Amino acid sequence: MTNKTRFLSDTDCGPSPVIFEDLGKLRDDSDLGKCAFFDDDFLCPTTYASATAQAGNYTYQDTSVTITGKGINDTDKELGVLQIDVLDTDNDEGSIQFGVTNQWRLDRTAGNTSKVGYEVRVVCDELAANETGIMIGMVEGPVATALSVDNTGEIKTSTSFFGFRGLATDPANLDAIYQDTGASAPVTILANAAVLVEGTYSKLGFIFNPYDSDASKAAQYVVDGVPVAYVNTTQVATSTFPEGEAMVPFVLGKTFGSGTSGTVGLDRATGFMYRNAVQG
Numbered sequence: 001m002t003n004k005t006r007f008l009s010d011t012d013c014g015p016s017p018v019i020f021e022d023l024g025k026l027r028d029d030s031d032l033g034k035c036a037f038f039d040d041d042f043l044c045p046t047t048y049a050s051a052t053a054q055a056g057n058y059t060y061q062d063t064s065v066t067i068t069g070k071g072i073n074d075t076d077k078e079l080g081v082l083q084i085d086v087l088d089t090d091n092d093e094g095s096i097q098f099g100v101t102n103q104w105r106l107d108r109t110a111g112n113t114s115k116v117g118y119e120v121r122v123v124c125d126e127l128a129a130n131e132t133g134i135m136i137g138m139v140e141g142p143v144a145t146a147l148s149v150d151n152t153g154e155i156k157t158s159t160s161f162f163g164f165r166g167l168a169t170d171p172a173n174l175d176a177i178y179q180d181t182g183a184s185a186p187v188t189i190l191a192n193a194a195v196l197v198e199g200t201y202s203k204l205g206f207i208f209n210p211y212d213s214d215a216s217k218a219a220q221y222v223v224d225g226v227p228v229a230y231v232n233t234t235q236v237a238t239s240t241f242p243e244g245e246a247m248v249p250f251v252l253g254k255t256f257g258s259g260t261s262g263t264v265g266l267d268r269a270t271g272f273m274y275r276n277a278v279q280g
Contacts, residue, residue, distance in 0.1 A: 013041075013078065013079060013121060013267060013268060015039070015119055015268070015270040016119055016203055016205060016222055016224075016225035017225065018207065018220070018222055018225055018226070018227060019117040019118075019119050019205050019206070019207045019222055019270075020117060020119070020270060020272070023039075025280075026272055026280075029274070029278075029280065030272075033275075034274060034275055034278045034280075035272050035273060035274040035275060035278065035280065036103075036272060036273045037271070037272045038098065038269075038270065038271055038272075039268070039269075039270045040098070040268065040269050040270075041079050041080040041267070041268050042069060042080035042081055042082040042266060042267070042268070042269075043069075043079060043080030044069075044080070045068065045069040045080070045082045046068075047066070047067070047068040047069070048061070048066075048067040048068065048096065050062075050065075053100045056098075056099065056100065057096055057097060057098055057099065057100065058096070058097045058099070058100050058141065058142050058143055059094070059095065059096045059097075059143065060093065060094065060095050060143045061084075061093075061094045062089070062091075062092045062093050062094065063089075063092075064086050064088070064089070064092075065084065065085070065086055065087060065092055065093070065094040066083070066084075066085045066086055066094075067082065067083070067084050067085070067094055067096055068082070068083065068085070069081065069082060069083070070082070070083050070265065077201060078121075078123075078201070078265075078267045079267065079268075080267070080268075081265045081266065081267050082096070082265070082266040083263055083264070083265050083266075084096070084251070084252075084253040084263070084264040084265075084266075085263045085264075086261060086263075087126075087132055087253055087254065087255035087259055087261070087262030087263070087264070088255065088259060088260055088261045088262065089255065089259075090255070090256065090257050090259075091151045091254065091255065091256065092254065092255045092259070092262075093149070093252065093253070093254045093255075094252070094253050094254075094264070095135075095143045095148065095250060095251065095252035095253070096143070096250060096251055096266075097139070097141045097142065097143050097248045097249065097250040098248065098249045098250065098269060098271065099248045099249070100142070101141075101142070101248070102140060102141055102142075102246035102247050102248045103246070103248065104116065104138055104246075104247050104248055104249065104271075104273055105244055105245065105246060105247065105273075106138065106162060106208045106219070106236075106242060106243060106244075106245075106247070107210075107243055107244045108210040108218070108233070108236060108237075108243065109243070109244060111276055112244065112276050113210045113211075113276055113277055114208075114210070114273055114274050114275065114276060115207075115208065115209050115210065115211060115272075115273075115274045115278075115279065115280045116207070116208040116271075116272065116273045116274070117205065117206070117207040117208070117270075117271060117272050118137070118138065118163075118205050118206060118249045118269075118270070118271040118272075119203055119204065119205025119206075119222065119269070119270050119271070120136050120203070120204055120205065120251055120266055120268070120269045120270075121201055121202070121203045121266070121267040121268045121269075122134065122136065122201065122202060122203075122204060122251065122264065122265065122266055122267070123199065123200060123201045123202070123264070123265045123267070124196060124198065124253070124262065124263065124264050124265070125198055125199055125261075125262065125263050126198065126255070126259055126260065126261070126262040126263075127166075127171050127172040127196055127197070127198045128171075128172070128198075128258065129168075129169060129170060129171070129258070130168050130169070130171075130256040130257045130258040130259070131171060131255065131256060131258050131259045131260075131262060132171055132253060132254065132255050132256070132259050132262035132264065133149070133153035133165070133166045133167065133168060133171040133252075133253070133254045133255075133256065134164070134165070134166050134171065134174065134196070134251075134252065134253055134254075134264060135148065135149060135153075135155070135161075135163065135164065135165040135166070135250075135251070135252040135254075136163050136164050136165075136174075136204045136205075136250075136251050136252075137161060137162050137163015137164060137165075137206065137249075137250070138160075138161065138162045138163060138242075138247040138248065138249055138250070139159065139160065139161050139163075139247055139248060139250045140159050140160035140161070140181055140242075140245060140246065140247050140248075141247070141248045141250065142248075143250060143252070148161070148250070148252055149165070149252065149254060151168070151256070152167055152168050152169075153165060153166060153167040153168045153171065153254060153256070154167060154186070155177070155179050155186050157183070157184045157185070158181055158182065158183070158184070159179065159181060160179065160180055160181040160242035160245035160246075160247050161177070161178060161179045161186065161242065161247075162177075162178045162179075162206065162208075162219070162242055162247070163176075163177070163178075163204075163206065163221075164176055164177070164193065164194055164204050164221070165177060165186075166196070168256040168257075170192075171196075171256070172195065172196045172197070172198075173191075173192040173194070173195055173196070174192075174193060174194040174195075174196065174204070175188050175189075175190065175191050175192065175193055176188070176189045176190040176193035176194075176221040176228065176229040177189065178231070178240070178241055178242060179240070179242065180239060180240050180241060180242045180243075180245065181242065181245055182239065183239075183240050187235075187240050187241075189221065189229045189230075189231060190221065190228060190229035193221055193223060193228050193229050194223045194228070201267060202223065202224060203222075203223070203224050203225060204222070204223060205221075205222045205270075206219060206220060206221050206222055207219070207220050207222065211279045215232055215233045215234075216230055216232045216233075217230050217232070218230075218231055218232055218233045218235075218236045219231035219236065249269070249271050251264070251266055251269070
């Protein structure tokens with residue numbers, strides 16, 4: 001097993017080393033049955049139909065919203081791209097979950113202690129107030145039957161979530177949040193954790209590591225390859241954290257009152273989940 005040297009900057013196409021330390025080892029561990037691992041650059045995506053399980057994923061699209069591959073790539077900035085497009089009517093929504101069911105969990109409990117990482121490289125063309133909101137992380141799906149956000153961009157009550165989300169009032173600044181399925185409001189770990197720029201790619205992700213020797217870093221929110229916020233072991237143990245909840249990696253784009261033709265582009269999505277007691 002060899003560790004790959006990363007030649008690209010942390011804002012470029014490759015998965016961030018802080019989450020995915022050794023891609024070769026991850027792929028080998030997946031082959032050996034130690035972890036689940038996916039890495040999609042979206043060069044050959046399907047054209048998704050709303051509220052339908054297809055190509056191993058599940059999507060939701062409001063009327064006229066499309067989720068399909070980009071027509072041509074700008075190879076200076078991206079390779080394959082999956083676009084959530086035509087977010088052009090008040091509260092239009094489009095989302096994709098990677099997997100048909102909720103097979104993922106963030107857990108430190110006996111018998112289910114697992115290291116988990118997930119990251120998406122994303123771009124949006126409309127980020128002014130009341131235009132296009134983005135949510136990225138783990139959610140309690142399926143997205144087709146349990147819509148994840150309300151019309152302000154907030155995660156809906158009684159829905160497990162861990163990741164980033166932008167509100168209608170300030171969609172360019174994403175907060176690092178989490179919420180348990182029994183909660184009526186999210187816990188904000190860091191407001192404005194990710195500052196997005198229209199037309200510029202950002203990488204948003206996290207690593208949940210029960211084996212980290214630093215108890216203050218049980219989970220780390222990562223922006224462009226740099227940890228920006230942390231969840232400690234005490235917080236993970238509270239009833240507001242979605243520990244042990246069934247979730248799935250996902251991305252959502254939602255237009256608000258001033259959006260005209262919002263597009264959320266995904267250049268890459270990568271994730272892993274180790275088996276119990278395998279530290280990775």
